[in-house]
Amino acid sequence: DLNSTLYFLNKGTYAGFAAVGIVGEYLVYPDLKQYIDSIIYPNGTALFKELMTNKCILDVAFGYSGTDVFSYFKVPNPLDNAVAKKSLAANLLGNDGKKLPIPTIMFHGDADDVIPYQDAVNYAKSQCAKGAKVHFYSDAGKQHIPEELSRGDSLVMWLDQTLQGTADQSCNL
Structure with missing residues (x-):
């Protein structure tokens, strides 16, 4: 659930990651760009321009810690618009109703601080219900980066x- 992820990351x-994700969508979808341009404050426009300058992932990950991404918008819930x-x-992965065509492995710590844990579990379950070959491994107490580093x-x-x-x-859950 991308809404859930964006709200989870906010602040x-x-x-x-939430900010640059919104910028990516902004650059791809003309109708979304038009919508955002109509509801964004000038400091939000400046943030978007800054994020479009080939930022290193570490700069994006840690350079905007604590940022209230949604405070850059003139409306309280900008994601609620059609x-x-x-x-x-x-x-959204799987939103097309299709199952994953290839075997897939997912590692997720239950303390993940990037992707909400239950969203990942729900996605894996929905794919397994469609007949996909998903191996989902959950590690207690692990946040996103430690989980990734420990599962190489x-x-x-x-x-x-x-x-x-x-x-x-x-399918393994």
Whole structure:
């Protein structure tokens, strides 16, 4: 749920991810750009321009910590507009109703501070219900970066097994 993720990130350590995500949508969808241009304060326009200057991911991740992204808009809930909902829905994994065509592995700490944990669980469950081959691994107490850093070996092993055709092909939650 991209709305959930954007609100989850807002004002947090990784608020810059929410801001740059909105900028990405702004650059791709002309109707969203028009909507945002009509509701954004001048300091929000300046923020968007700043984020469009090939920022390093670390600059985005940590350079905007604590930012209230939604304070740059003239309306209290900018994501509640039909135009915003349409563009966010277009980018939601699985929103097309199709199952993932290839085996997929997901690692997620239950203390994730970037992607809401329950959203990830719900996505994996919905894909499994469609017959996708999803392996979802959850680690207690892990936030986003520690989870990613601790699972490199598991990812390489799973990828190797998948390419050799020996990986477990069931859905694993």
